[in-house]
Amino acid sequence: MIRLFARALLASTLALSPIAVSAHEAGAKPAHGAEAHAPAGPVVTLGDLEISGAFTRATLPNAPVGGGFLTITNKGAAADRLVSATAPIAKETQIHEMALEGDVMKMRQLTDGIEIAAGETVTLAPGGLHIMFMGLNTALVEGEKVPVTLTFEKAGTITIDLAIGAAAAAKSMGH
Amino acid sequence: MAKPLSRLRLVLWVVVAAFAVTATGLYLFGATRPTEAAGIGHGDYVLTTADGQNFTRKNFNGHPSALFFGFTHCPDVCPTTLAEMTAWKAALGDDGKDLKAYFITVDPERDTPEIIGDYVAWTDFVTGLTGTPEEIAKATKAWAAFAEKVPLENGDYTMDHTASVFLLNRDGEFEGTIAFRENTDTAIGKLQKLIKG
Numbered sequence: 427m428i429r430l431f432a433r434a435l436l437a438s439t440l441a442l443s444p445i446a447v448s449a450h451e452a453g454a455k456p457a458h459g460a461e462a463h464a465p466a467g468p469v470v471t472l473g474d475l476e477i478s479g480a481f482t483r484a485t486l487p488n489a490p491v492g493g494g495f496l497t498i499t500n501k502g503a504a505a506d507r508l509v510s511a512t513a514p515i516a517k518e519t520q521i522h523e524m525a526l527e528g529d530v531m532k533m534r535q536l537t538d539g540i541e542i543a544a545g546e547t548v549t550l551a552p553g554g555l556h557i558m559f560m561g562l563n564t565a566l567v568e569g570e571k572v573p574v575t576l577t578f579e580k581a582g583t584i585t586i587d588l589a590i591g592a593a594a595a596a597k598s599m600g601h
Numbered sequence: 602m603a604k605p606l607s608r609l610r611l612v613l614w615v616v617v618a619a620f621a622v623t624a625t626g627l628y629l630f631g632a633t634r635p636t637e638a639a640g641i642g643h644g645d646y647v648l649t650t651a652d653g654q655n656f657t658r659k660n661f662n663g664h665p666s667a668l669f670f671g672f673t674h675c676p677d678v679c680p681t682t683l684a685e686m687t688a689w690k691a692a693l694g695d696d697g698k699d700l701k702a703y704f705i706t707v708d709p710e711r712d713t714p715e716i717i718g719d720y721v722a723w724t725d726f727v728t729g730l731t732g733t734p735e736e737i738a739k740a741t742k743a744w745a746a747f748a749e750k751v752p753l754e755n756g757d758y759t760m761d762h763t764a765s766v767f768l769l770n771r772d773g774e775f776e777g778t779i780a781f782r783e784n785t786d787t788a789i790g791k792l793q794k795l796i797k798g
Contacts, residue, residue, distance in 0.1 A: 486673075486680050487719040493676040518755055524677060526781060530747045531678045531764040535754060552677050553782065559676075560757060593680055593723075 473581035474502025475542065479549075482559075482588040484568040492516070492566055494557030494574055494588050497549045500542040507579040508548075509539040515572050517561030524554065533558075539579075566590050641775035642767070644743030648705065648732040651718025656730055658743075661773030664699040665795045668767040670746045672708035673720045678764050678781060679704075685788070686766065687724045692789050696796055702727040707748035707762045709737040744775075768795050 469478040480496035494513070500506055513519045521540060524533040540555060542548045550556050557574060566572065571587040578584075648656040661668075667686055671679035686702045693700065704720075704727050706712035712720075717729035731737070741748045746763040753759060764781035768791060776795055779788045 483680070486683070487723060488673055488716045489680065489720065491674050491676045518757075520753070520755075522676075526764060529763050529765040529778070529780065530761055531781065532761045533676075533751070533759050537754065552681065556676065560753075560755070593684060 470584065470586050472578070472584045473506075474504075475500055475506060475578060475581045477576070477584070477586060480574075480586050480588045481591050482566060482572060483591050484593040485562060485566045486593055487565075490560070490562055492559040492562055493522075493552065494519075494559065495550045495552060496557075496586075496588075497547060498542050499547040500544055503544050504580065505541055505543045506581050507539050507541045508576060509579050510577045511557045511574055512577075513557075513559055513572065513574040515562055515564055515566070516559035517563065519574070520558045520560065522556055522558040524556070526553070568592055642744050642769065642773070644739055646732070646736050646739040646743060648730040648736060648740060649714050651714045651722075651729050653714055656728075658773060661769050663771060664701050665771055665792075665798075666769040666773070667700065667702040667779070667792070668705065668744070668769060669703070670705050670707050670741060670744070670748060670763050672706050672760050672762065673712050673716055674708060674759065675762075678762075682764070682766065682781065683721060683724055683727055685785075687726050688785070689789055689792055690726050692785070693792060693796070696793060700792065700796060703730055704728070705730045705737070705740060707737065707741060707746070707760050709734050768792070770795060770798060 469476055470480075471477075476499040478497050478499070480494070482492055482494045485492055492515075494511065498508065508521065511519045511521060521536045522533055523536050524531060526532075535558075536555075540548055540550075548555070568590050570590045572590065573585050574588055575583060575585045642658065642661070644658065646657065650656050667689070669679075669682050669686065671682065673679070683704065690697050690700060690702070702724075704717070706717050706729070709731050712731050714729075714731055717731045721727040721729040732740070737748075744767060746767075747761065748763070749761045750758050751761055765778040766788075767778055768776045770776045777791060779791055
C-alpha cells in the first residue's frame with residue numbers, strides 16, 4: 427500500500443534554468459521494453475517531430491525525484507535536438523542519461539541535450555535516457571497527469587502531458 | 602679442507618630447500634584462509650533501522666536475505682528494485698516466508714532513519730537501513746559495493762552505486778547476486794536455491 431503523506435516541501439516556482447546548447451553526440455540508448463506496460467499517451471506532433479508514449483511513474487513515499495519518459499521520432503530531413511525540459515512539479519528539470527557499467531548504475535546530466543537525427547527515433551526509457559525531475563513539490567499519483575514543457579532547437583517548444591504510471595518499472599504492483 | 606666445505610654447502614642447500622617448502626606451504630595455507638576471515642559482508646559496521654535500532658552483521662543470521670544498496674534520490678533503479686524484491690517475495694509464496702530484504706542507503710547525509718523508513722514502508726517487506734557516513738562507508742566497503750557522490754550542475758548531487766542485489770544464506774554469508782533487471786524467473790530460481798540452502 428502506498429502511504430500518502432503530507433509533504434513539507436515549499437511550493438517552489440518553476441526554475442527555468444536554461445541548459446547550454448552546443449554540438450554534442452548524445453546518441454540514443456535502446457529502450458528496456460518496460461514501457462510496454464506504461465500508460466499510452468497520445469501522439470503529439472511538433473513540426474517534423476512526433477512525440478509519443480509520454481509517461482512518468484508514481485513516486486514512492488519521500489522520493490524527491492522522478493523520471494519522465496517518451497519517444498521522439500524525427501520525420502524531417504534535418505537533425506533536431508531536445509535542449510531542455512521544464513515542469514511545474516519540480517524545482518529543477520534536467521535531461522539525464524543513466525547506464526549500467528558493470529554492476530554500477532551511473533547517472534549523468536546531458537547538458538547538451540539529446541540529438542534526434544533525421545529519420546531517427548529516440549526513446550527516453552527507464553534505465554537509459556530520461557527527463558529528471560529534481561526536488562518534486564508534489565507526490566506523483568498513479569492515474570493522474572503532469573505537464574512537461576519540451577524545447578527543441580529547431581521545432582520549438584511544446585507542453586505535453588505525462589501520464590503517471592505505476593511506481594516502478596512500469597509494471598503492475600500486484601497488490 | 603675441501604670436504605668439510607662442500608658438506609657445509611650441502612647442509613646449507615638443504616636448509617634453503619626446507620625453508621622454500623615451508624614458505625610455499627605457509628603461503629598456500631595463508632592464501633586460502635584470509636577469504637574466510639574477511640568474507641564479503643564481514644565487518645563491524647553498526648547501521649540504524651527506521652525505528653532507531655542498531656543493526657549489525659549478526660542481524661543477517663538465521664534467515665535468507667536479499668540486500669540492496671540505494672538511496673531515495675534515485676529515480677529509477679531503486680524504486681524498480683524495491684518493487685522487484687517485493688514481487689519476488691510474493692512469487693515465492695510459502696517458500697519465501699522467512700526471506701528478508703534490506704535496503705541500505707548509500708546517501709546517509711540525506712536519508713535519515715525516518716526518510717528511509719517511509720521510502721520502503723509501502724513494500725511491507727523491505728527493511729530500510731541508514732547510519733552515520735562512517736558506518737555506511739564501512740558497510741559498503743565490507744560488501745565491496747560501489748558508492749560515489751557525483752556533483753550536479755545545480756549544486757545538488759546524485760550517487761553512482763552498485764545496482765545488484767546481494768543474496769545471503771541463513772548464516773549471513775554471501776551466496777551470490779541478482780543483477781539489475783535480471784529475468785524474473787532466473788531471479789526467483791536463485792532465491793529458491795538460496796532458501797533451500
